[in-house]
Structure formats: structure tokens, C-alpha cells
Amino acid sequence: MTPAPIAVALDAPDLETAAHWASLVTPHVSTVKVGLELYLRYGPDVIASVRGASGVRVFLDLKLHDIPNTVSGAAKAVARLKPAILTVHATGGPAMIQAAADALPDTQIAAVTLLTSLSEADLERVGLNGPSGDAVRRLAALAVGAGARALVCSPREVATVRAEVGPDIVLITPGVRPAGAATQDQARVATPEQALADGADLLVIGRPITGSPDPGATAAGIAAALRRTAAAGRRP
Numbered sequence: 001m002t003p004a005p006i007a008v009a010l011d012a013p014d015l016e017t018a019a020h021w022a023s024l025v026t027p028h029v030s031t032v033k034v035g036l037e038l039y040l041r042y043g044p045d046v047i048a049s050v051r052g053a054s055g056v057r058v059f060l061d062l063k064l065h066d067i068p069n070t071v072s073g074a075a076k077a078v079a080r081l082k083p084a085i086l087t088v089h090a091t092g093g094p095a096m097i098q099a100a101a102d103a104l105p106d107t108q109i110a111a112v113t114l115l116t117s118l119s120e121a122d123l124e125r126v127g128l129n130g131p132s133g134d135a136v137r138r139l140a141a142l143a144v145g146a147g148a149r150a151l152v153c154s155p156r157e158v159a160t161v162r163a164e165v166g167p168d169i170v171l172i173t174p175g176v177r178p179a180g181a182a183t184q185d186q187a188r189v190a191t192p193e194q195a196l197a198d199g200a201d202l203l204v205i206g207r208p209i210t211g212s213p214d215p216g217a218t219a220a221g222i223a224a225a226l227r228r229t230a231a232a233g234r235r236p
Ligand SMILES: O=c1ccn([C@@H]2O[C@H](COP(=O)(O)O)[C@@H](O)[C@H]2O)c(=O)[nH]1
Pocket: 009, 010, 011, 035, 061, 112, 114, 115, 116, 117, 152, 153, 174, 175, 176, 184, 186, 204, 205, 206, 207, 208
């Protein structure tokens, strides 16, 4: 069975837990995601631990945000880890995004538009007035123009972003919650089915899977639900 287009966020307090979660979910999902918590605690070794014997795709979510020269150096520093995806903040600007893309030609540089934890009120507080979709669309176009091959946006804006950047850019959506799941600190959320229907290519799902009693079974269940929805959509 083809693994579902899901990146499980391995936001674990220790390496053993992260590697265990990775081994449970990798039969069912295409990708595992290493973020700041694990990478800052364990450094580059964490990548081999979660990749394990399966060789699953690793998404390195470091959200780099600095001057272009520093981001270029940081991107080169992780090149030997061969991440499938590396994130930078789109608000770092075009020169910074291009520096990352030039430094890591074999990795998809994904530009994070606006964090999915920010509500419309939060965005107003940081000086981004107007609907989140407007800022996300602007940042998406800027990032793609600078060489980003992937974008991170909330599932609420993914249809707008798809219309803006076309079919060839990989759209990644955190802020995904199965129906009825707690939103926790996420503000702009949608279900896995809705995110895919609206144009997402890869769904980032963390705590709804890793916080469940059986992460493997939960990942398998979400993957099966997505397959059922896709099959229903294909029926005449
Ligand atoms: O805008 C963003 C960018 C990245 N993330 C990351 O995705 C996961 C989401 O985890 P959940 O447990 O499903 O909330 C997490 O690692 C974030 O760092 C994001 O949420 N929003």
C-alpha cells in the first residue's frame, strides 16, 4: 500500500521516543518530521535515528531565519543529512530563500508563510492587518520567485496558495486535525480530508498521532480514511 502523504511531527522529549514513534508510523506515512525540539537536543545524529532501517523521508523543520550568508552556511551544514525538505521563514525575504535553495539543490526548500498557530487577532497584533490569506498569498509568490520549491501554509489558505502558485509547487500544511480532535495551540486548522481536497500535497500531523495510545494504529486509521475519501471522489 502506498504510504499516505502525511509527515508525522516527531516532537518528542527524547530520542528513544522519537525513534519508536517513527518505527510505528513509517509503514503508513510517507515522511517523518524532525523539528527544533529534537534537533537542538540531539543534533544531526537524530536524523539517522528516526530514519532507521526503513529509510523514510525526513523533513527537517528548522525554520531558518537569518541573513542570507548565515542561512546559506546553515543549509550547507545540514546537506550531509540529506533531508528531503528543509524549512526557512518566507519573511526572511527573497535573498535569504534563494541562498538556502542555492546551498541545498537536492533538498526541497519549503518557505513557511504564516505560522498556523497565529489567529487573525495575533496577526493584527504583529502588524499584519487584513485577512491572513492576503499575506500568505503575497509571501507564497515571493518565496516561489526566490526559488522555493515548497511552501508551508495553513489548510485554511491552501486553496488560495494553490491558485497563486500553480500545480508544481509542493504545498505542506500543518494545523491539521482529524474531526473532533483538540486544536491545542493551532489556530488556523482543517481536517486531513479538507486539506487534501483544497490542494495540499503533504499533511503535517503531530500530537493527534503521537499523543494517541497507539500512534501506529492512529496513523494507519488516518491514512485509510484519506484513501476512502480519494476512492469516493474517483467514483463516477
Ligand atoms: O506554521 C507551522 C509550521 C510548522 N509547524 C510544525 O508542525 C507541527 C504540528 O504539530 P501538531 O502537533 O500537529 O500541532 C509542529 O512540529 C510544528 O512545529 C506548525 O505547526 N505550523
